[in-house]
Amino acid sequence: xxxxxxxxxxxxxxxxxxxxxxxxxxxxxxxxxxxxxxxxxxxxxxxxxxxxxxxxxxxxxxxxxxxxxxxxxxxxxxxxxxxxxxxxxxxxxxxxxxxxxxxxxxxxxxxxxxxxxxxxxxxxxxxxxxxxxxxxxxxxxxxxxxxxxxxxxxxxxxxxxxxxxxxxxxxxxxxxxxxxxxxxxxxxxxxxxxxxxxxxxxxxxxxxxxxxxxxxxxxxxxxxxxxxxxxxxxxxxxxxxxxxxxxxxxxxxxxxxxxxxxxxxxxxxxxxxxxxxxxxxxxxxxxxxxxxxxxxxxxxxxxxxxxxxxxxxx
Numbered sequence: 001x002x003x004x005x006x007x008x009x010x011x012x013x014x015x016x017x018x019x020x021x022x023x024x025x026x027x028x029x030x031x032x033x034x035x036x037x038x039x040x041x042x043x044x045x046x047x048x049x050x051x052x053x054x055x056x057x058x059x060x061x062x063x064x065x066x067x068x069x070x071x072x073x074x075x076x077x078x079x080x081x082x083x084x085x086x087x088x089x090x091x092x093x094x095x096x097x098x099x100x101x102x103x104x105x106x107x108x109x110x111x112x113x114x115x116x117x118x119x120x121x122x123x124x125x126x127x128x129x130x131x132x133x134x135x136x137x138x139x140x141x142x143x144x145x146x147x148x149x150x151x152x153x154x155x156x157x158x159x160x161x162x163x164x165x166x167x168x169x170x171x172x173x174x175x176x177x178x179x180x181x182x183x184x185x186x187x188x189x190x191x192x193x194x195x196x197x198x199x200x201x202x203x204x205x206x207x208x209x210x211x212x213x214x215x216x217x218x219x220x221x222x223x224x225x226x227x228x229x230x231x232x233x234x235x236x237x238x239x240x241x242x243x244x245x246x247x248x249x250x251x252x253x254x255x256x257x258x259x260x261x262x263x264x265x266x267x268x269x270x271x272x273x274x275x276x277x278x279x280x281x282x283x284x285x286x287x288x289x290x291x292x293x294x295x296x297x298x299x300x301x302x303x304x305x306x307x308x309x310x311x312x313x314x
Contacts (some may be wrong), residue, residue, distance in 0.1 A: 001166070001300045004297055006019060019293060023173050028131070034263055035138070044087055052071055107141065133169065157170060166303075168209045176191055191250070192253065206305050208259040219274055221246065222270055223242050226242070273309050297312050
């Protein structure tokens with residue numbers, strides 16, 4: 001059995017299209033996104049009464065004279081995992097002055113893209129024989145869960161066990177606390193309890209896959225710059241100070257249950273493949289902002305276990 005796994009594509013249209021093509025391209029039986037499918041930024045494109053429409057995207061002021069140029073800019077913004085929206089000067093001023101209005105627009109844009117993605121997946125994968133697993137994670141609002149559940153081709157392993165045919169996968173989108181107030185950040189204690197509940201239905205741990213969004217603490221898959229109280233990187237003489245920020249609850253669960261494989265994401269700059277006891281653990285990393293899809297290709301002998309994992313980029 002072959003699996004393709006990626007994570008943290010954060011609303012990148014280009015990455016989503018690549019993900020849906022990964023099953024055919026890599027000849028995978030199952031394709032999996034391990035969470036954080038939604039984006040973080042809205043880019044207003046302002047139509048002015050006089051002159052071209054303007055927007056600030058990736059730190060550069062963009063100008064669009066025609067409808068075709070606006071459409072091209074919207075595509076660039078979407079491929080980079082952000083939400084472009086066209087508005088008048090009056091609408092822009094109203095959103096600037098009203099936080100609730102901005103939040104409502106952000107949620108609308110998120111749900112519109114998730115809905116579009118699901119419809120695209122239905123058209124692309126129905127009848128293909130490729131199973132598609134997608135779950136929300138710490139950055140994703142809970143509203144997306146119902147949309148994923150309504151799909152006829154997407155399965156959500158979040159908090160439950162799914163039989164892939166000889167091996168089982170269990171998902172966990174909740175994560176340990178981050179410096180930012182994310183929707184699914186919880187304490188290590190609660191995360192450990194949720195993991196224990198979720199894995200109850202696993203029949204054979206030596207054939208089980210834990211698709212837990214956050215990586216295990218001090219695993220080499222969770223290294224990130226240390227931040228100070230103002231969320232600025234702490235610098236040392238050699239550059240940013242790097243520290244492990246993964247979950248102690250996830251590590252404890254892997255050490256206790258010894259699953260065949262742990263698939264993780266969350267820390268974009270810490271890709272790699274490691275072992276914790278008999279368990280192979282891996283993080284593909286993420287370069288979604290550049291439209292690059294980092295992934296893991298996993299070959300499993302269902303009878304013997306012992307997964308072979310390789311990092312791939314497309």
